[in-house]
Amino acid sequence: MKALILVGGYGTRLRPLTLTVPKPLVDFANKPMILHQIEALKDAGVTEVVLAVSYRPEEMLNFLKEFEEKLEIKITCSLESEPLGTAGPIALARDKLISKSNEPFFVLNSDSISEYPLKELIEFHKCHNGEASIMVTKVDEPSKYGVVVMEELTGMVERFVEKPKIFIGNKINAGIYLLNPSVIDRIELRPTSIEKEVFPKIAQEKKLFGMVLPGFWMDIGQPKDYIAGLCLYLDSLRKKSSSKLSCGVQFIGNVLVDESAKIGEGCLIGPDVAIGRGCVIESGVRLLRCTVMRGARIKKHACVSSSIVGWHSMVGQWARVDNMTILGEDVHVGDEVYTSGGVVLPHIEIKTNILNPEIVM
Numbered sequence: 001m002k003a004l005i006l007v008g009g010y011g012t013r014l015r016p017l018t019l020t021v022p023k024p025l026v027d028f029a030n031k032p033m034i035l036h037q038i039e040a041l042k043d044a045g046v047t048e049v050v051l052a053v054s055y056r057p058e059e060m061l062n063f064l065k066e067f068e069e070k071l072e073i074k075i076t077c078s079l080e081s082e083p084l085g086t087a088g089p090i091a092l093a094r095d096k097l098i099s100k101s102n103e104p105f106f107v108l109n110s111d112s113i114s115e116y117p118l119k120e121l122i123e124f125h126k127c128h129n130g131e132a133s134i135m136v137t138k139v140d141e142p143s144k145y146g147v148v149v150m151e152e153l154t155g156m157v158e159r160f161v162e163k164p165k166i167f168i169g170n171k172i173n174a175g176i177y178l179l180n181p182s183v184i185d186r187i188e189l190r191p192t193s194i195e196k197e198v199f200p201k202i203a204q205e206k207k208l209f210g211m212v213l214p215g216f217w218m219d220i221g222q223p224k225d226y227i228a229g230l231c232l233y234l235d236s237l238r239k240k241s242s243s244k245l246s247c248g249v250q251f252i253g254n255v256l257v258d259e260s261a262k263i264g265e266g267c268l269i270g271p272d273v274a275i276g277r278g279c280v281i282e283s284g285v286r287l288l289r290c291t292v293m294r295g296a297r298i299k300k301h302a303c304v305s306s307s308i309v310g311w312h313s314m315v316g317q318w319a320r321v322d323n324m325t326i327l328g329e330d331v332h333v334g335d336e337v338y339t340s341g342g343v344v345l346p347h348i349e350i351k352t353n354i355l356n357p358e359i360v361m
Helices: 033-043 056-073 088-093 119-128 181-186 193-203 223-239
Strands: 002-008 048-053 074-079 107-109 113-115 133-139 146-150 157-162 170-178 210-213 217-219 256-257 273-275 286-288 290-292 301-306 320-322 336-340 342-344 359-361
Touching: 002 033, 002 088, 033 048, 033 056, 033 107, 033 119, 048 056, 048 273, 056 074, 056 133, 056 146, 088 181, 088 210, 113 119, 113 170, 113 223, 119 157, 119 170, 119 210, 133 146, 146 170, 146 210, 157 210, 170 181, 181 193, 193 210, 217 223, 223 290, 286 290, 290 301, 336 342
Parallel strands: 002 048, 002 107, 048 074, 133 210, 256 273, 273 290, 286 301, 301 320, 320 336, 342 359
Antiparallel strands: 107 170, 113 217, 133 170, 146 157
């Protein structure tokens, strides 16, 4: 079985992190975002993953090579010379996606995180005689999205309504699809939207079906949603009684700590914290609702909340980092410095307070 992951372009919403690596390689819960998806696809029986890429493909393939061997799954790239939207890449990768057995293939958006119930989607797809299956998720504010209107009993999709002004439903496209190869014949090799141009036509023919996604879902393509997604992901691990979560008097709620990280005495960590490989958390540190990425150091009595600390960065003694501060790679925050909402580009030293959200270059 095969799968296509729509990797996309520059990842501007996650800068400064995407100045260091392409967006799919940004760490989420201590491993690259895209690795969560590749592992889920492998578990569902996928043997080949195609990455639809328009930006830095060599870097992505070089990084994923070790995981290709470890997971025993083939990973290749389909390179776009121009951005092709969400449907064009499927047409471009036609020869890579069609198998001799003519079996359906997965398509995933790389920005979203969930529990990826892909085996359930396969069974759902087998149970109807349609051409395509999509996963939908329920949201509290559907007016922000395109709403999927579907029959409750059969899941047959009737129509799509873009950002409705009155309530017509709370189900939206979750960006996870299982498509028959015949869908490729519907797509022209040009910039095309699968949501606006392809799926509505399949729905008119009553061949599109939606499965409600169990568990959580979040688009993590921007910092505030990245943190919200981390909270949902860690809560999902808790519900599964996962041994990955840390326990002890230093931890409150859901905390994920790489086994190589070092944590000093008197720290209070959590809830909703991820600490990456090789991190050093010195004594008396307070961490909550944040990510500390690989190789970072948080010095004595510092506090980090609702923020992202990038790779190999350092937060000084008694410093405070909060209000969705994003530290790029190798940023140094000085002792006793306060930053509220600072977006700091890589390799910069912060010596004075950042009192209001701003980009530091």
